[in-house]
Amino acid sequence: MTASTATIGPRTEVPRLDIDPFSDAFLADPFPFHERLREAAPVTYLEPYGVYAVARYAEVHRALTDWQGLQSAAGVGLSNFRKEPPWRPPSVLLEADPPRHDAPRSVLVKLLSPRRLRALEAGWRADAARVVDEMLARGRDFDAVTDLAEVFPLRVFPDAIGLGDSGREHLLPYGDFAFNAFGPRNRLVEEGQAGIGPTMAWIDAQCRRENLAPGGIGQQIWEAADRGEITAEQAPFVVRSLLTAGVDTTVTGIASVLHALADRPEDWRRLRADRSLLPRVFEEAVRLESPVQTFFRTTTQPVELAGVEIPADEKVLMFLGAANRDWRRWHDPHAFDLHRDPSGHVGFGMGLHQCVGQHLARLEAVSVLDALLDRVTALETTGPARRHLNNTLRGFEALPMRLTAA
């Protein structure tokens, strides 16, 4: 795949970097690499894969919003769907452009709007209280990933969609695999490949109308098809989008905000006293940690970006995590700062494809944090955070912590 781009090559002003953003070293500690990518030039060229890269806020923002010049339908991972077949039928949302993208997107925007989600809020808050109470009953020491960040979304999200009770254990591996698959076929993809068959079959089955509970978001997607807002062929793929992108991301988001808040007694006290800060806390954690680290676009035509002309049909890698720590945009960018206004971060993307589930993610996170703040006066770590490596998500394997009950 690199052969064609390597022979044409970028124009000379684009630095060629020998950085592999999907290597274990990069994924385990991306920050020194981000620094090199950001400071080398506004646009760089990554030799190992023959792709262009942007890591500064301004260029990432531009690449995210300019859907006319930088398309998604050729895949938002490394693979160029114009040259290689995708590993699964492409998403009708994430891997689509206008006009095909319009109808599925507008259906989900409506179903996942804050006004619609309000109907779920009371139930989610009660569930969050139960999850935290159950955890407290087991003692002071806990793992913020396996005891909380994974437990809560897996309790509320599948119910909201209307999934059956059996097989929910497939959700996390499916998300993990799908987000790995945006990268190259490296070790992470190979390892996930082994058991993915039954998981994919389960996911596909859940998207069918007869397997979705009445009143759930999944069934409402099918009802939109009855009204002709989307086609019956699109409906299962719209459901699939939620199952792909709705679990691992929110687990990582919740883990990220707990990771950020642990060992910060001042902030914890302030939050206990003033819950209106919660939305800001979550956004700041999403900015700092950027659960979704990268996405690709593909140029539809020669695109001028920061004075560089990128030829048509080239992959452009956007480092959301690096943009969210660009000193050009953020003061003291590596600090978790409750006084900061994190508005405009690109952790949820930006523009036409901006995370359609972002309000759902916020509601999940705020529900958990609120329940925790009601019951806990201090949160401290008891061991190093262990990262879970994924080609796209910056998640955790373990976050050992100790809490002090109120």
Place this chain on the structure above:
Amino acid sequence: MGGDLGGGNAVIDRARSAATERRASAGTLRVARKRVVAEGVVELTLVSPDGARLPDWAPGAHIDLVVPADGADAGLVRQYSLCGDRWRPAEYRIMVQREADGRGGSVAIHDRVAEGDALGFGGPRNHFRMAPAAEYLFVAGGIGITPLLPMIDQARRLQQPWRLLYLGRSARRLAGLAELAELGGAEDRVAVHAADELGRADLDAWRPADPAVRVFACGPNRLLDAVEAWGAPPGGLAPRVERFTAQVSAGASPSAFEVVAAHSGATATVDAGESVVDALRRVGVDVITSCAQGVCGTCETGVLAGDPDHRDSLLDDAERARGDCMFPCVSRSRAARLVLDL
């Protein structure tokens, strides 16, 4: 057809209201081009004052435009369908038919708005979304062609079969005929029916029997009533129509207003050229935003008192009318004081 207004501009310049000159940044569009496209129809090309991308839209969308009102400080808010090309992200296009006995918006645009003017805007919003179909029948009455032009372009891009029935009193008054000829005239997809030449159209002859055909129609109420009366063909879906809205509202006063964050009592003056979010930030109240264009919904805020001037792309008319929430990254106030649940 077409041609510029030429000498008419001088008259328009003198009549330009002070209100339009004062508002020139956030939430405003600059008239980059004004031209006559049919008898009694002008087309405006609108751009962001700083040339930046405008909020994304899809066929069927309209914008709320704040049109200078004769002698009044606050402008009139009028809805206009976007008829341009969304592959050109830095401009919107609208077409406006002069309605001498209308409610004043179209006359203001024809007579008082000139190239270079800044007009407040909201949206785009979309209550007339194009939905997937195997085949389309578009029915336009006069200026009702505007939302259908981008739909036709979309059908063409998707290589979906389509036809258009375009009705009007006379061909001279029908806008977009040249574009339509380019889009599909050669394949005989467009039927123009001018009443002054052909008499009354036999509309029901166009009623589709095939459930695969979806009807999208825009035009005068009488036409849309007739199209809606077709109902759904067996196994198909009912026609979708967009009526010219009868909403009457006033836009924000161009003078400053006061915004209050209820929880802290912090108060800020929102000047004409800044957003509510910017003003609140000055007094230490941060509202978390994301897109800053009224599109993503992140900054939704409860309204405790006041009369919000909605400029977002998210709320429908009923939600706007409730006035209990707003998106302060773009929305403003129609009254002197706005109290937010912050």
